[in-house]
Amino acid sequence: MSEQPIKVDILIAGGGIAGLATALGLARGGRRSHVLERAPEFGEVGAGIQLAPNALAALDSLGVIDKVLKDAVHPERKVYIDAVTGETIGTIDLGPAFVERYGYPYVVAHRVDLHAALLEGCRESGLVDLENDQEVVSAVNQPDGTVLVTTASGQQYLADAVVGADGVRSNLRKSIVDDELVPSKYVAYRGTVPIELVGEDVTSSPAVLCWLGPNMHLIQYPLREGRIYNNVAVFKSDTYSPDHENWGTPEELDARFAVCCETVRNAGKYLSRDIRWPMYDREPAETFVDDRVALIGDAAHAMLQYLAQGGAQSLDDSIAMADALLSDEDEASAFQAYQDKRLTHVGNIQRLARVAGELFHIEGIGRELRNFSFKDHQPDDYANLDWMFMPLAKAPAERSYPV
């Protein structure tokens, strides 16, 4: 450990999607950054992620889209199905009309592949210093315009500016926003299995399947060119307590899924039962910035995952953040410009994600009304998606995607 604070240019706390994408965006503009990651290695969990066109546009402008698309699956449609009856409620067509409208497809990728593409991009740039085993505990603006960062190991850094990309339980958020995580009482179990274990043909016409049921849902899609099948089961726990972590057990999962149709019940065997993800979000914040410290990604706007936009918005943040820092020499005013672009937009997505959760999980007559009203939706009617999915930059004319 260095006794003196280590001098760095931009310090980024957290090496997840948001942190690495910001570092890569800065590097592509010639600016050096230093990423501190709490974990002993840079990496991601072994699960899938849906990447909407706005996410792919961001990856394109970061120069890593081809690495991500290499093993990604391009589903032909996203289908909402009643998890109890097995009846199709509504469909979003993700074929040529969709790609034409947004300039990019909607794909599903392995998180490990997405993270590896960003990490490789950072390493290849030669402008990103990556350091593990450093949990950032505070970042304090100094009178001379620098920021003093302290990690749990006691190491200190003096940075020109600090980007807090330290996730849903962000340490850096504590000194910028006075709030707490909001528990949803829902918990997720995930599982990826070799495609041979899945009895049905899920690859010849790949789709994202969203099974919606009372206080539960299940998402399924193929990954890595159809070699594995991704499953995410989410349900409301009746035993939630803020005082212990024993709520949302596998037994509760089985009980919640018992009312569902056979395909959904069967998916229970694809899930890893030893790791659970309790779901939290936050109220939209009134600011992401304190002078030369700014929040990004889940640290700024943790949202429920029901719109599959948390990662996509983190990538959009990173583009806005890198653009702002590259075009303004004063980091404090660059952070304000970043915030002006992002605060209202992501706040609206946080709010809509909660509403989507209500619709996914509604019971009784509400469930019937939901199913009935979804039926009017045309598969190629994308009007309600534009404000989230429309990329800031259209695809280069020469690029074409398999449809």
Ligand SMILES: Cc1cc2nc3c(=O)[nH]c(=O)nc-3n(C[C@H](O)[C@H](O)[C@H](O)COP(=O)(O)OP(=O)(O)OC[C@H]3O[C@@H](n4cnc5c(N)ncnc54)[C@H](O)[C@@H]3O)c2cc1C
């Ligand atoms: C079940 C589920 C399904 C989802 N599905 C989708 C989807 O389909 N599409 C989509 O776009 N989004 C999805 N999301 C949301 C998406 O995963 C997140 O929004 C995204 O991972 C946020 O990225 P991040 O970099 O901000 O945070 P994280 O991914 O949490 O990364 C934070 C990083 O910072 C590190 N860290 C934490 N604290 C510190 C510290 N103090 N100091 C240093 N390092 C620290 C962590 O180890 C981690 O590496 C889903 C989320 C869940 C839970």
